[in-house]
Amino acid sequence: MNDRTRDARISLILTLLSQRGELQVRFLPSILGVSGATVRRDVAVMEDKGLIRRSYGKIAAARRGAELPVSLxxxxxxxxxxxxxxxxxxxxxxxxxxxxxxxxxxxxxxxxxxxxxxxxxxxxxxxxxxxxxxxxxxxxxxxxxxxxxxxxxxxxxxxxxxxxxxxxxxxxxxxxxxxxxxxxxxxxxxxxxxxxxxxxxxxxxxxxxxxxxxxxxxxxxxxxxxxxxxxxxxxxxxxxxxxxxxxxxxxxxxxxxxxxxxxxxxxxxx
Incomplete structure (x- = not known):
């Protein structure tokens, strides 16, 4: 998938995190309608950009209310x-x-x-x-x-x-x-x-x-x-x-x- 589609998925994940506080990674493929491999790549990109914290199959926003990159x-x-x-x-x-x-x-x-x-x-x-x-x-x-x-x-x-x-x-x-x-x-x-x-x-x-x-x-x-x-x-x-x-x-x-x-x-x- 292209970067714009990935950015849209990442934006949705961050929106969900703002609502829920944390998410189980195993639920994201069904929420986003993509494969587990795609989700793992998205999560890796988010972690690399400092947008999330990951632990024990869960992710949470790195900083509540932080500014998002303009691409997102x-x-x-x-x-x-x-x-x-x-x-x-x-x-x-x-x-x-x-x-x-x-x-x-x-x-x-x-x-x-x-x-x-x-x-x-x-x-x-x-x-x-x-x-x-x-x-x-x-x-x-x-x-x-x-x-x-x-x-x-x-x-x-x-x-x-x-x-x-x-x-x-x-x-x-x-x-x-x-x-x-x-x-x-x-x-x-x-x-x-x-x-x-x-x-x-x-x-x-x-x-x-x-x-x-x-x-x-x-x-x-x-x-x-x-x-x-x-x-x-x-x-x-x-x-x-x-x-x-x-x-x-x-x-x-x-x-x-x-x-x-x-x-x-x-x-x-x-």
């Missing part, structure tokens, strides 16, 4: 992210603009939708974001420079920060790992959050994109307070109370419709 995040809530990306890109006016895009799996779908816009100059610290923008060779892409973060494929650090502060942006679009009215928008990575803060500070129009799985989560690195963001684009499975609270803070919160059939699967055990 791409396989989570893909339809929601695709629709969020398409809607967020439609908010960018059709005229010459300079904008900032962060890295991350959801922003990657924004980049994919913007790739055909010859009127845009996009500054990004995201290596994957830059690759998607350059696919059609029409967007002018500026990459910040900086130190590469292996989990997110982003460039961070003082070089990236200095580069971003030299621009003024018409729009900035960044992702978030946590969305909370009280705690605001947060990320796992402090260095990544600092980059996102600068992008937003340098922009006239500030947009956050985050699928509904991020709602109610709070991580230690703050990107922005809820009331400082003009627009949030998420999906229709977002917690209604949180959406209402964000709107009270003045955040224009737009929900793309996701049919229940493609909502993130949560496997129940009896």
């Amino acid at each position: 995040r791409r396989s989570q809530n893909t339809e929601a992210k695709r629709r969020i990306g398409a809607l967020a890109s439609s908010l960018i006016p059709s005229r010459p603009l300079t904008m900032a895009l962060s890295g991350g799996s959801t922003v990657g779908f924004v980049a994919r939708s913007l790739a055909g816009r010859p009127d845009l100059t996009v500054v990004t610290n995201g290596l994957d974001t830059a690759t998607m923008l350059m696919a059609r060779q029409v967007v002018k892409v500026v990459v910040t420079g900086g130190t590469a973060s292996p989990l997110s494929n982003d460039l961070v650090g003082r070089t990236a920060e200095k580069s971003l502060r030299s621009f003024q942006f018409d729009f900035a679009v960044v992702g978030a790992d946590g969305v909370s009215p009280e705690a605001g928008f947060t990320r796992h990575s402090a260095r990544g959050a600092e980059i996102d803060r600068i992008m937003l500070e340098q922009a006239e129009h500030k947009i956050i994109v985050a699928d509904s799985s991020k709602f109610g989560k709070v991580h230690h690195a703050k990107i922005a307070d809820a009331g400082s963001i003009q627009t949030l684009v998420t999906d229709s499975h977002a917690n209604a109370e949180i959406v209402a609270s964000l709107r009270k803070f003045g955040v224009t919160t737009t929900l793309v419709v996701i049919p229940s059939a493609v909502k993130t699967n949560r496997i129940r055990f009896t």
Whole structure:
């Protein structure tokens, strides 16, 4: 099987571990619909990446709530992210603009939708974001420079920060790992959050994109307070109370419709 299929399986295993705490390896072939040999290879890859701990036929997450590699995040809530990306890109006016895009799996779908816009100059610290923008060779892409973060494929650090502060942006679009009215928008990575803060500070129009799985989560690195963001684009499975609270803070919160059939699967055990 190809790496994308493997990444999807690993993402599902990590989701199950977040629900159950630990799993018996012998049950995974039937859950995933693959052979025992495939499961053993997947588990070996997860252990090699430091995602799990393995003992006596069981596996458990190495660190609860830890940031996943971006290659795995791409396989989570893909339809929601695709629709969020398409809607967020439609908010960018059709005229010459300079904008900032962060890295991350959801922003990657924004980049994919913007790739055909010859009127845009996009500054990004995201290596994957830059690759998607350059696919059609029409967007002018500026990459910040900086130190590469292996989990997110982003460039961070003082070089990236200095580069971003030299621009003024018409729009900035960044992702978030946590969305909370009280705690605001947060990320796992402090260095990544600092980059996102600068992008937003340098922009006239500030947009956050985050699928509904991020709602109610709070991580230690703050990107922005809820009331400082003009627009949030998420999906229709977002917690209604949180959406209402964000709107009270003045955040224009737009929900793309996701049919229940493609909502993130949560496997129940009896």
